[in-house]
Amino acid sequence: MKEIVHFELVEASEASSSVAMEAMGFKRGLNYLLHMGVDVGVITTDRSPSIRKIMREDYSDIHHEFDPWHVHKSVMKKLVAASNKKDNQDLRPWLKSVSNHLYWSCSSANGDPEKCLQRWRSLLHHICGVHRWEEDGVEHVCHHPAMTEEQQRKNWLQVESSAFKALNSVVMDNNLLRDLKQMAHFKHTGSLEVYHSSMLKYTEKRLHFKYDTMRARTQLAILDHNANVSRAQGTTKEGQPRYRYCYSKQSAQWVAKPIYVHTQQAFRDNLVERVLKRREDPAVIYTEPLPRRQPRRRRLLQNIAPVPRPPKAFLLSRHSSRFKPYLT
Ligand SMILES: [Zn+2]
Incomplete structure (x- = not known):
């Protein structure tokens, strides 16, 4: 399910x-869902420290997962930077494989954190051309099918090489290994990113909206999103799925991205129809006040000036003296 609830x-x-603000909205939203009786088993977020803390301290019975996409992005950034160094050039042809391997380690772990970690670390063997090895007295093998002779002629890295050492330090980074344990369910927040981009259509960032307007616009953005988020991939005249092809600077490779069918805006007609029907309904009394937002405690925004303001007359006299000729 990709709809916003x-x-x-x-x-x-x-x-x-x-x-x-993010922490406040997060807690308020989660508390509302729990209050409404939603059985929340897993929550996926990015790795924001404040949200981690809230989850650890206030919702320790809910499993907290990290979005693999966010983690992937930061791992690849480090690897691209490392591979750009002259001594580590041999790492470059491996970037796409490492990227795939990170997703695979999470997606194939079936929620088992140790399996996720073990699979991720196995990369360090495979990349040196070792497909069968021992770890704590247990034998492990790569999960890929037997390799052809052609495939075996890959440019494997040498354990002593600078490229391998650079890779090793990224793969075995303690923070990454810790976070991977919370990625074994392979839960994406990708559709939320899709929502954020479609929200810009309704709530332009350079415009300021009042609370009620912002609420109505957000509701429209959500209706639009929910009506379109599961739409199908487009097809060519021959019935083949449609893709666009673009160059990814990060992985330095061309990639195929699916093209989806056009969005549908029928939800707007439904909305107008329901408004008109409600207007015609004699049972609805229009003197009822609109639902108001609940009053919430507001902070007084602090003045940025560190000293109190001098009297107005003083400021005015100083202002006019600026326009007087020097030394008169
Ligand atoms: Zn292998």
Whole structure:
């Protein structure tokens, strides 16, 4: 399911920073879902430290997962930087394989954190041309099918090479190994990224909206998203799935991306129809007040000036003196 079921609007005046706003919205939203009786088993987020802390301290009975896409992005950034060094050039042809391997390690772990870790680390053997090895007295093998002679002639890395050492330090990074344990369910937040881009259509960032307007626009963005998020991939005249091909700077390779069928806007007609029907319904009394948002405690925004303001007359006299000729 990729639909959005709930949202929270947090005003800047309610929190001290954008990080605090995120944490506030997160807790408020999750508490609402729990209050409504939703059985929340797993929550997937990025690796924001404040959300990690909240999950650890306040919701320790809910499993917290990290989005593989975010982790993948940071791992690949490090590897691309390493492979750009002259001594590590042999790493470059391996980048795409390492990228695939990270996703595979998570997607094939079936929720088992140790399996996810073990599979990720196995990369360090495979990349040296070793497909069968021992770890703590247990024999492990690569999961790929037997390799052809052609495949065996790959440019395997040497354990002593600078390229391997650079790879090793990224693969075995303690923070990464710790986070991988929370990626074994392979839960994506990808459709949320899709939502954020479609939300820009309704809530342009350079415009300021009042609370009620922002709420209505967010609701429209969600209706649009939910109506379109599961649409199918487009097909060619021959019935083949459609793709566009673009060059990925990060992996330095060409990649195929699916092209989806056009979005449908029928939800707007349904919405207008329901509004008109409600207007015609004699049972609806229009003197009822609109649902108001609940009053919330607001912080007073602090003045950025560190000293109190001098009297206005003083400031005005100083202002006008700026326009007087020097030394008169
Ligand atoms: Zn192998």
